[in-house]
Amino acid sequence: MTENKKGIEYLNNKIGSLKNMGEKASNIFKGESNDSLAMNKLYNESTEYFSNIIKDKLSNKDKIYKLADFxxxxxxxxxxILDKLPDYKFSTTAVDINEDALKENLSAQEKIVATLDKIxxxxxxxxxxxxxxxxxxxxxxxxxxxxxxxxRITKGFAIIQYAGPDNNNPDKWREKIDDLLTGKEISKLRRAGYYFSSRNEIEGWMKENKINFERLMERKVKNVSDVFIKKYNLNDNESLKTKEILGDKNYIIQTTWLIIG
Ligand SMILES: C[S@@+](CC[C@H](N)C(=O)[O-])C[C@H]1O[C@@H](n2cnc3c(N)ncnc32)[C@H](O)[C@@H]1O
Known part of the structure; x- marks a missing residue:
């Protein structure tokens, strides 16, 4: 296969994966699933957490702040977040490669269909x-x-939340997640074009590129299987398989950074 064809195949697979967020993804992202500690920590608590950071950093209630969601x-x-901060004014922009999702995005005034590596x-x-x-x-x-x-685009600050492997020996965790995401056992979970960087990798790249950042939080979230089970609405058999494949790596490390513009 030529390099060009490989590139096109990679992109098609990747875009396919990005459009397959799971049957219940929207409910989960909204924070509507609150019967699991993992879901609370990974999704539900972000609203309060992000809103508090934003509130602490904004002083002018008359200014219209430009807020983008990548x-x-x-x-x-x-x-x-907008619901939590009614006293502030924002003009909002959403960026995503998933055009269908953006069409249903009622939170943003401006919507940009683009890949995040070239905005x-x-x-x-x-x-x-x-x-x-x-x-x-x-x-x-x-x-x-x-x-x-x-x-490049940040003038004030950016909040990045991420979840990935242990910082030490990340490959051991990645092996299990990769097994799960081949989709061989559970086809709904097939994912392409992804990589779970470790915290040190991400921070290393930011340092190399002289990006001014601060790590705000890092914690281990147990039972990451709950995310796959709920987001993709897995049946009992698939749920059991997910837990079996993840085995002793049934967790994820959640990290939040602030990038200062
Ligand atoms: C797991 S969802 C998270 C959605 C939302 N940020 C949240 O936390 O509720 C990841 C989103 O990022 C988008 N995304 C990931 N990589 C992207 C890229 N390279 N270009 C554009 N969009 C991307 C996906 O299409 C998807 O909508």
């Missing part, structure tokens, strides 16, 4: 950027570019 999907998190926005054009769980759907090179794009 990898916005249907704007579930963005909408929740058609001007340098320092956004006061605030939020980006939750988008990085890990991309390969290493794309993740590096996405981080550079966030830093």
């Amino acid at each position: 990898g916005s999907f249907r704007g579930e998190l963005l909408g929740n 058609p926005l001007e340098d320092k054009s956004m006061d605030i950027i939020i980006c939750r769980y988008a990085l890990q759907w991309n390969n290493i090179e794309e993740q590096q570019k996405i981080l550079k794009e966030i830093a």
Whole structure:
């Protein structure tokens, strides 16, 4: 296969994966699933957490702040944050490659269908950027570019939330997740073009690119299987298989960074 064909196949597979977020993805992103500690920590708590960071950093209630959500999907998190901050004014932009999801995104005034590694926005054009769980759907090179794009476009600050492997020995965790995401056992979970970077990898790239960042939070979230089970509405058999495949690596490390523009 020529390099060009390989590139096209990679992109088609990747876009296919990005459009397959799971039957219940929207409910989960909104924070409507609250019968599991993992879901609370990974999704439901983000609204309060992000809103508090934003509130602490904004002083002018008369100013219209430019707020962008990179990898916005249907704007579930963005909408929740806007509801939490009624005293502030925002003009909102959502960026995502998933055009269908963007059409249903009622939280953003401006919608841009684009890949996050090449965003058609001007340098320092956004006061605030939020980006939750988008990085890990991309390969290493794309993740590096996405981080550079966030830093380039941020005027004020960006909040990036991420979930991935242990920082030490990340390959052991990746082996299990990769087994699950081949889709051999559970076809709904097949994913392509992704990479779960470790915290040190991400921070290393930010340092290399002189991106001004601060790690705000890092914690281990047990039972990451709950996310797959609920998001993809897995049946009992598939749920059991998911837990079996993940085995002693049935957790994820959640990290939040602030990038300062
Ligand atoms: C797991 S969802 C998270 C949605 C939302 N940020 C949230 O946390 O509720 C990841 C979103 O990022 C988008 N995404 C990931 N990589 C992307 C890329 N390279 N270009 C554009 N969109 C991307 C996906 O299409 C998807 O809508």
